[in-house]
Amino acid sequence: MHSTKFTCVAAMALFAAVIVPVRIVKAQGNNSLPKYYVFNLGAPLGGNAEPVGINNLGWISGGDNLTGNTTVNAELWIGAPLNLGTLGGPNSTVAWPNHNTHGEIVGIAETAQPNPLGEAWSCAAFFLAPDGYICNGFAWEDGVMNPLPAFRGGYNSYAAGVNNRGQIVGWAENGVVDPTCNNLPPARQFLQFEAAIWGPGLTEMTQLPPYPGDPDSAATAINDRGQVIGISGLCSNAVGGSSAIHAVLWESGQPINLGNLGAQVWNTPVSLNNHGQVVGFGNNTENSAQAFLWTQESGKMQALPFIGDDDSSVAYDINEKGQIVGVSDGGSEPYGARAFLYQNGMMMDLNDLVQEESPLYLYLAQGINDQGEIVGTAIDASGEQVGFLAVPAYEGQSAAAGSSKANHRVGSGKVIDPSDFRPHLTGFSRMLFEAKGAKQPRE
Numbered sequence: 001m002h003s004t005k006f007t008c009v010a011a012m013a014l015f016a017a018v019i020v021p022v023r024i025v026k027a028q029g030n031n032s033l034p035k036y037y038v039f040n041l042g043a044p045l046g047g048n049a050e051p052v053g054i055n056n057l058g059w060i061s062g063g064d065n066l067t068g069n070t071t072v073n074a075e076l077w078i079g080a081p082l083n084l085g086t087l088g089g090p091n092s093t094v095a096w097p098n099h100n101t102h103g104e105i106v107g108i109a110e111t112a113q114p115n116p117l118g119e120a121w122s123c124a125a126f127f128l129a130p131d132g133y134i135c136n137g138f139a140w141e142d143g144v145m146n147p148l149p150a151f152r153g154g155y156n157s158y159a160a161g162v163n164n165r166g167q168i169v170g171w172a173e174n175g176v177v178d179p180t181c182n183n184l185p186p187a188r189q190f191l192q193f194e195a196a197i198w199g200p201g202l203t204e205m206t207q208l209p210p211y212p213g214d215p216d217s218a219a220t221a222i223n224d225r226g227q228v229i230g231i232s233g234l235c236s237n238a239v240g241g242s243s244a245i246h247a248v249l250w251e252s253g254q255p256i257n258l259g260n261l262g263a264q265v266w267n268t269p270v271s272l273n274n275h276g277q278v279v280g281f282g283n284n285t286e287n288s289a290q291a292f293l294w295t296q297e298s299g300k301m302q303a304l305p306f307i308g309d310d311d312s313s314v315a316y317d318i319n320e321k322g323q324i325v326g327v328s329d330g331g332s333e334p335y336g337a338r339a340f341l342y343q344n345g346m347m348m349d350l351n352d353l354v355q356e357e358s359p360l361y362l363y364l365a366q367g368i369n370d371q372g373e374i375v376g377t378a379i380d381a382s383g384e385q386v387g388f389l390a391v392p393a394y395e396g397q398s399a400a401a402g403s404s405k406a407n408h409r410v411g412s413g414k415v416i417d418p419s420d421f422r423p424h425l426t427g428f429s430r431m432l433f434e435a436k437g438a439k440q441p442r443e
Helices: 427-436
Strands: 036-042 046-054 060-066 072-078 080-085 088-093 105-114 133-141 144-147 157-162 168-177 191-198 205-208 216-222 228-233 246-251 254-257 268-272 278-283 289-294 301-303 312-318 324-329 337-343 346-349 361-368 374-379 385-392
Touching: 036 046, 036 374, 046 072, 060 088, 060 105, 060 361, 060 385, 072 105, 072 133, 080 105, 088 133, 105 144, 105 157, 133 168, 168 228, 191 228, 216 268, 228 268, 246 268, 246 278, 268 312, 278 324, 289 324, 337 374, 361 385
Parallel strands: 046 361, 046 385, 072 088, 133 157, 157 216, 191 216, 289 312, 312 361, 337 361
Antiparallel strands: 036 385, 046 060, 046 374, 060 072, 072 080, 088 105, 105 133, 133 144, 157 168, 168 191, 168 216, 191 205, 216 228, 228 246, 246 254, 268 278, 278 289, 278 312, 289 301, 312 324, 324 337, 324 361, 337 346, 361 374, 374 385
């Protein structure tokens, strides 16, 4: 496939990240901090957009709700937005960061075939509601969306990540009726699922074993060295919670326990780079989600600090420089949450790093490439959910970012009730906020 460079040309990130003791900083008046220009990607399909990944070609992938916010379709921004379609059913999306630069995008899509067991399956959490269709992982290339099979006897599969060797990871059902599944409505999960690698041929499929003692597992990302991260635990709802008792790294096909932050649920690695650095989230001792960084040197999870009075967070992506992006939630910001950037041991509100006054409030940062370009979800002045691209500013231009924090909030000054847009989020974003309960708008 001939790649198309995204029309916004990015500068190189100003600083390479080195893991040092963590500290929280405010961006105001600090000329040494990174600075970003922010571009509004809109919501081209008519609903609420949620970009989740950006590769080194500038390809942006994610999902965009259709008009009415009842269905979502996978979307690719390559200079212009492209609806990737579905496998015959109503929904599809790219829910995890994609870093492949060879023209391959992976995600999940519904078929037109009803699920014989009526399972909601993992896809339901990343769409807007369970609707009873079989859902499969897909590999999209050269304009064609190809389904990825389940294991023998299963119906559903899920694709989360792909590397530059054409290896796709995710999870898939087999034909085993698992007694640890929650088969009560609305979950209705019956069949066991296991971590899977497809490829490099789409019909080549390998199972990765769960952590010893666990019946089920799921792979979430793979790097170019073939290291795979994911979860291991019970079948449960086939997503999160007890399905993620253990966060694991598969080395040469064998699972290694990455530890936890104090609880045996929601231990979910989301992204890793080619240095083997892993980021994600897990419940802490207060049973609240918290972003983490795991490195092979330390051999344990390092909790990333909260910003201000926030009390929960998720790390979504890490690049080769060790820059991490995510969302920090629960504090006194107008929307109760803000996109964050973590680098050089500093945890920063991305809104404080905007180079010039912007009408966007950066709500979720979900993808970052090696040039330091960041994508995610923002709220515009009218309260609509749109995609954003944040591009590092060239060194030496303009004044320090964040010189007036008020200038980087939604331009109208209007405070939008979070209940207006949070129901339209998908995946971990929605689950994080639902678990905490609806928050009141901040004055």
